[in-house]
Amino acid sequence: MYQRSGGKMGFAGFKFWVCFGALFVIYWAALNFQSRIKYRNLALLIGSYLFYASWDWRFLGIIFTSSVLDFLIGLQLEREREQLKRKLLLASSIVLNLGFLALFKYHNFFIDATESMLGLFAPVSFSRLNWVLPVGISFYTFQTISYTVDVYRGIVKPERDPVTFLAYVSFFPQLLAGPIEKAKTLIPQFHRIHRFELDVMKGALLRILWGAFKKVVIADRLAIFVNHAYAQPEELTTLTAMTAIVFFVFQLYCDFSGYCDMAIGMARLLGFELSENFKRPLLAGNIRSVYQRWHITIHKWFKDYVYFSLPIHKNNLQRGLKVLLVFALAGLWHGSGMNFLLWGLLNGLLIFLLDPVIDAAQRSASIILGTVSRGIGHLAVYLSLVFFRAETLQEAGVVFRSFLKWNYSDLAAIPEHFAQFGLHINEMIVAVFFVLMVLLVECIQEYAPEASVRFFRGMGLWRWSVAMALSFCIILFGFYDNREGQGAVADKLMQREFLYEQF
Amino acid sequence: MNDFIRFCVEVCIGACSICILVIALNHSGWYTYHERNDMDNLYREWSSNPKFEQAQLVFCGNSHVQLLNDSILQESFEKKVFSLSCGGCRFQDHLEALRSKRDNVRPELIIIESHALFSELGMNGRVTRNYLPTSLMNFFSIESEWEKIKYLARDVIRNRSQIEVGPGWLAEAILRPREREWKNGFRKSHHPPIGAVELERYDHDWQPFSDRPIEQSVLDDLKVFLAECKAEGIAVMIYESPMYYRHFAPQDVRRRGIEQVAAEYNVRFYDLNKMDCLVKNPLYFQATHTDNQHLTVSGADAVSNVLVEKISISLNERR
Numbered sequence: 014m015y016q017r018s019g020g021k022m023g024f025a026g027f028k029f030w031v032c033f034g035a036l037f038v039i040y041w042a043a044l045n046f047q048s049r050i051k052y053r054n055l056a057l058l059i060g061s062y063l064f065y066a067s068w069d070w071r072f073l074g075i076i077f078t079s080s081v082l083d084f085l086i087g088l089q090l091e092r093e094r095e096q097l098k099r100k101l102l103l104a105s106s107i108v109l110n111l112g113f114l115a116l117f118k119y120h121n122f123f124i125d126a127t128e129s130m131l132g133l134f135a136p137v138s139f140s141r142l143n144w145v146l147p148v149g150i151s152f153y154t155f156q157t158i159s160y161t162v163d164v165y166r167g168i169v170k171p172e173r174d175p176v177t178f179l180a181y182v183s184f185f186p187q188l189l190a191g192p193i194e195k196a197k198t199l200i201p202q203f204h205r206i207h208r209f210e211l212d213v214m215k216g217a218l219l220r221i222l223w224g225a226f227k228k229v230v231i232a233d234r235l236a237i238f239v240n241h242a243y244a245q246p247e248e249l250t251t252l253t254a255m256t257a258i259v260f261f262v263f264q265l266y267c268d269f270s271g272y273c274d275m276a277i278g279m280a281r282l283l284g285f286e287l288s289e290n291f292k293r294p295l296l297a298g299n300i301r302s303v304y305q306r307w308h309i310t311i312h313k314w315f316k317d318y319v320y321f322s323l324p325i326h327k328n329n330l331q332r333g334l335k336v337l338l339v340f341a342l343a344g345l346w347h348g349s350g351m352n353f354l355l356w357g358l359l360n361g362l363l364i365f366l367l368d369p370v371i372d373a374a375q376r377s378a379s380i381i382l383g384t385v386s387r388g389i390g391h392l393a394v395y396l397s398l399v400f401f402r403a404e405t406l407q408e409a410g411v412v413f414r415s416f417l418k419w420n421y422s423d424l425a426a427i428p429e430h431f432a433q434f435g436l437h438i439n440e441m442i443v444a445v446f447f448v449l450m451v452l453l454v455e456c457i458q459e460y461a462p463e464a465s466v467r468f469f470r471g472m473g474l475w476r477w478s479v480a481m482a483l484s485f486c487i488i489l490f491g492f493y494d495n496r497e498g499q500g501a502v503a504d505k506l507m508q509r510e511f512l513y514e515q516f
Numbered sequence: 517m518n519d520f521i522r523f524c525v526e527v528c529i530g531a532c533s534i535c536i537l538v539i540a541l542n543h544s545g546w547y548t549y550h551e552r553n554d555m556d557n558l559y560r561e562w563s564s565n566p567k568f569e570q571a572q573l574v575f576c577g578n579s580h581v582q583l584l585n586d587s588i589l590q591e592s593f594e595k596k597v598f599s600l601s602c603g604g605c606r607f608q609d610h611l612e613a614l615r616s617k618r619d620n621v622r623p624e625l626i627i628i629e630s631h632a633l634f635s636e637l638g639m640n641g642r643v644t645r646n647y648l649p650t651s652l653m654n655f656f657s658i659e660s661e662w663e664k665i666k667y668l669a670r671d672v673i674r675n676r677s678q679i680e681v682g683p684g685w686l687a688e689a690i691l692r693p694r695e696r697e698w699k700n701g702f703r704k705s706h707h708p709p710i711g712a713v714e715l716e717r718y719d720h721d722w723q724p725f726s727d728r729p730i731e732q733s734v735l736d737d738l739k740v741f742l743a744e745c746k747a748e749g750i751a752v753m754i755y756e757s758p759m760y761y762r763h764f765a766p767q768d769v770r771r772r773g774i775e776q777v778a779a780e781y782n783v784r785f786y787d788l789n790k791m792d793c794l795v796k797n798p799l800y801f802q803a804t805h806t807d808n809q810h811l812t813v814s815g816a817d818a819v820s821n822v823l824v825e826k827i828s829i830s831l832n833e834r835r
Contacts, residue, residue, distance in 0.1 A: 041520045211519040218527070422720060425713040429805050439680040477530070484534050489676050 087171035122349035207284020217281035224274025249415035549689030571598030577629030580757035599701030707802035
């Protein structure tokens, strides 16, 4: 909805939707024909590269180099019969891809770690590199690694058409923040002509609106409070700290799942089917299940390419160590700080230690015990997200310490407390209402899927009304630019990008 | 291809429906209703309001004056009363309004409420709005395409938070009780009184707002105005609207500034914060934790009754 700074074309930008509308019409009217399939894929590639270049044209060099190398390595892997050489080719692909990632994302992390280690003997200081992190690098790097590993394992045949391969790596709906697509699911879709199915298209449009609603109306609204809270953690009290933690959970969920809904909807409008990345994680029964439903593609990636690549475990301790390692890597994938590492390790530990207790409680006949244990599991995950959101471990420590600042008079002045963190009390009430609405929809999808099916197959008037209601909510309740009132004060702390774009 | 065309048509119909509804909403004026208090709107209203020209008692102030009970004031004197006031109004704004109507407006008494004696955010800083593009060129000169499209719905887009932060304004705009509630520039207070929770807070967790002096430039303007009124034979009275006695620290520095100017020009100044019967009654004051505490309906009645006494003294002296 809002105009972004510079020429960037994000999903939440008006320019993007104008360009996408034009592409959509040209795509279906002139390109999606058997005789023009090469031109169609070329158009998708050019569109994707222009989209990516709008962030920073220099990023194109990185994605192009990475894609070409993996394309060539893939072809070479097919030709090569000698196992050692194949392993070398695979290793070179992984090293090159991770090298790019390390160079752009983890350079300062490594410098910090080296300084800390050498600092044990003598104080040292190295200069930092102030390089901009290319958007989406973590996502497409993992996508290309999965391609070469799958080719190496013989799961997919290497792609021979460079245009198709480059389009697969840079496909714009999922370029910035996933879902991370495996070659065997996405590449074949570039080789076939898509059918225009009216119901699918309408569903896709509705999904885009639902994603935009979650992002602009809920996530960006909660972001004002959360960003204020983490910008001045010393000001937090028990009440506001708890609110900030809960709000961040919903902000993160609505932001990222909103992005994914939009990405999946957009791809469907072009006839492509992307993987689901969320499956109602807030309704999960235990912590393991949370991560089977949250950012599904990345966790599946780690499972397929890291967990199953590790030696088979012989006992529970070895299994636990494998889980810890996978979660530590998943934490570091999100960001190059000790806080992300700790977040990953904590979640690994929670799965290893707390999940058996939750499972046992849920197996018992007591509904209360099952519900309480489920609640404790969720609470543990939510609390661990403090490390995810805080920029440093010290900041996370300040947030946790603020739990001790309990004051009964806080309850009497809730509106003032919330105003201090940038939101009017009514804006908070609306936020809570919309969050409950999202949860209600998810409960229906989870526990009464037939109602969901009826909605999509039933009378069109319902879907039309929902689409109109979502559009109006976005226009009238959205936290995009030029919002006056309480939000305007906090303009600097507004969340403009999608959270996962920074990874 | 048929499905594709049908889809495009349906999307266009949907988009057009949304645009038409938003533009209609924009045109209804509901989303700018709360801005009628803006200086440019108020100037328009004041200058075209015959009640201003006929007024014998003119009140100048901001929201503190606006909430007074005009029936009590008008019936006590049987004189025409008018309030030049709006939320956040400055004394300099009143000066401009009074000076621009100097030839037509000849009140007997001007009553200045001293909370308007501050100098932040003048009229010069306010944005003048054009509601329709004056030419096609003007329309296309707007830089971003989003700006172009939202031009037709700009009030709704700009003030969309009203539905949350000011639902009362929207309700008022839709129900239009303007004639009933707005009388001679006064309006009924809608503020809830201080309750048990706020009283508890004053007991345990309250730092009174500090005493702040009035800027010298404002006092200089006040002096010029008092001199002009004296020359034209218009009586002036200054008063400070009360706030709950624990809300503010004693306002000695502030009061001294006004007292000096009032004494210099032989004008009466009443600080109603000195009246215990007013400032110690929590029912008279808005439950708030901000530094601008307004009167409730009963507070406005009580202050209006006190003002009737004080105004009578000034009017008698004039005779």
